[in-house]
Amino acid sequence: MMNKKKVYIETYGCQMNFYDTEILGGVLTKSGKYEITEEPEGSDFILLNTCSVRENAETTIYNRLMHLKSYKKSNKNLIVGLAGCMAERLRQEVFNKSDLVKVVIGPDEYRRATEILDNSLAGEVGIAVRLSRVETYEDIEPLRTKGISAWIAIMRGCNHFCTYCVVPYTRGRERSRSLESIISEVQSLNDGGFKEVTLLGQNVNSYLDEETRTDFPNLLRKVAEIFPDMRIRYVTSHPLDMSDDLIQAMSEFDNICNYIHLPFQSGSDRILNEMNRNYNRTHYLERICKIKEKLVDFALSTDIIAGFPTETEEDHQATLSLMEEVGFDGAFMFKYSPREGTKAFKMEDDIPEEIKIRRLNEIIDLQNKIARQKNEKEIGKSYEVLTEGPSKKKKTEWMGRTLHNKVVIFDNTKRNALVGDKVIVKITRANSATLFGDVED
Ligand code: 5AD
Ligand code: SF4
Secondary structure, eight states: OOOOEEEEEEEOSSHHHHHHHHHHHHHHHHTSSEEEESOSTTOSEEEEEEOOSSHHHHHHHHHHHHHHHHHHHHOTTOEEEEEEHHHHHHTTHHHHHOSSEEEEEOTTOGGGHHHHHHHHHTTOOEEEOOOOSSOOOTTSOOOOOSSSEEEEEOEEOOOOOOTTOOHHHHHOSOEEOOHHHHHHHHHHHHHTTOOEEEEEOTTGGGOEETTTTEEHHHHHHHHHHHOTTSEEEEEOOOGGGOOHHHHHHHHHOTTBOOEEEOOOBOSOHHHHHHTTOSOOHHHHHHHHHHHHHHOSSOEEEEEEEEOOTTOOHHHHHHHHHHHHHHOOSEEEEEEOOOOTTSSGGGSOOOSOHHHHHHHHHHHHHHHHHHHHHHHHTTTTOEEEEEEEEEOSSOTTEEEEEOTTOOEEEEEOTTTOOOTTOEEEEEEEEEOSSOEEEEEOO
16 A cells, blocks of 8 residues: 655634644545644645734744744655645745745645645645635535534635735635535534534624525524534624524524624724724624623623724724723734735824734733623632533643633542533632633532
8 A cells, every 4th residue: 555645734823724724634634645644743744724814924934934944854855835825815926935835725725635735746836726606615524633622614705805804815705505514514523422513604694505595593593403412603703794683593592602702803983994894883882782681691702903004092992992891701802914905905004013012902901801800700600611621730620611612620530520521610710711610519
C-alpha cells in the first residue's frame, strides 16, 4: 500500500473556519492518499486555515509563515499552503508575499483539495479560489475529533455587506444546506455519542431550505424535537433578522440553549448607518426586550467595534450606554481595522490609534464589570452542567457549561462525573468569566 502523505492543518479565526478544517480533513482523508496529523513535525504538508477579518489576523499568519521556514529547513520536501479567507482575499498575491507558500485554496474550493495537493507534489503551484453560489459541502463528512460537542454549518456566506466587513468578499453569497442533510448529520452525531451541536452560519437567521420552505426557527424546532437529548446551539445572528418566531422557538424547547450571540457593533445610530447595519439602537433594544420577556436564564453576548471612521466621543458614549442598558454576559471587542475592498476602506481611517485604544479599553473595562456583576447574580442558583473534562488548572476540578453557555468549574472528586455527563451544580462563587460551584446529589 502506498504511504499516505501527512497533512497538518492549523486553524485561525472563527468557528466556521474550525468547521472548514474538519471539511478539509474529510475531503483529504476520503481520498485515501492523505492523513491528518496533529503535529507539524514530520508532516508533508502544513496548511494554515486563515482569517482576514482584521489586519492583525493576517499579521499573525505572516509571522507564522516566517516561523515555518525552520520546518522547511529540516524537511526540504515540505509543502506549505494557505486555506480560508486570507487565501481567498489575496489569491495570486500570496505567492508574491511569501515564497514559502505553494498552495492557495479558498473557502469554496475544498472539494478540490486532493487534486491540488496531488499537483503540488508533482511540483506545481496550486491555486483554487473560485467562490460558489451553491457550495455547502452537505454531502461531505467532516473529520471530527472525538468529543461531546460538534459543529454543523447550516448556511454559508453573507449578503449583508456591512461596510467594514471582508466576509462577503471572502466567503461569497448566502446559501443553505438542505434540511434533510442537516437532520441526517445530527442523527449520526447523536449515534456517535455527541451531546451538543452548534448550528453555524455567518447569519443563521437567513437559513432557508428551498424545497420544504423551512426557515431557521422551524429548523431549530425540528432538530430540537427529533433529538431531545442533544443540546442545540447556534451562531451567529443579525439583529435585523432576530425574529419573534426565533425567540418563540427558543422558548418552546428546553434543549435549545438559551444563549444568543447578537452583535450590535455600535450604540450610535449614525455609526450604525455608516456601517450599513440596517437597524438602529431602538430596534436592537426592542429585540433585547423581547428576548428578556420570552426567555428565562438566558445569556447574551455581542461584538463591538471601537473607532469606526468618524466616530465621535458622543458615539462612543452611546456604545457604552447601550452596553449598560443591555448587560451582556460576554463580548468580543475590537478596534476598527480597515480592510481593502470594503466600502469603509474608502473612508478615511480618521480615529487616531491612541484614541481607538482608549475607547476599546473603556469598553473592555465596562464589559468586565458588567460580566462580573451578572455572574455574581448567579450565586446560589443551581444549573444543569454538561461536563466537558478536567479544568486547565487542577485535575480534580472539572469544567462544563450550562444551557446558557456559562463556564462552570466544580470539584469532581466526590461525584466522579465523566465527560458528557450532566450534573447539577450549585453556584457558590463567580468572576467575570467563570462560575464556580458544588455538585448536588
Ligand atoms: N475591524 C474590526 N472588527 C471587525 N469585525 C469585522 N470586521 C471588522 C473590521 N474591519 C468584527 C465585527 C464582527 C466580528 C466577527 O468581527 O464585530 O461581528
Ligand atoms: Fe471567519 Fe470572517 Fe475570519 Fe473568514 S474573515 S475566518 S469568516 S471571522
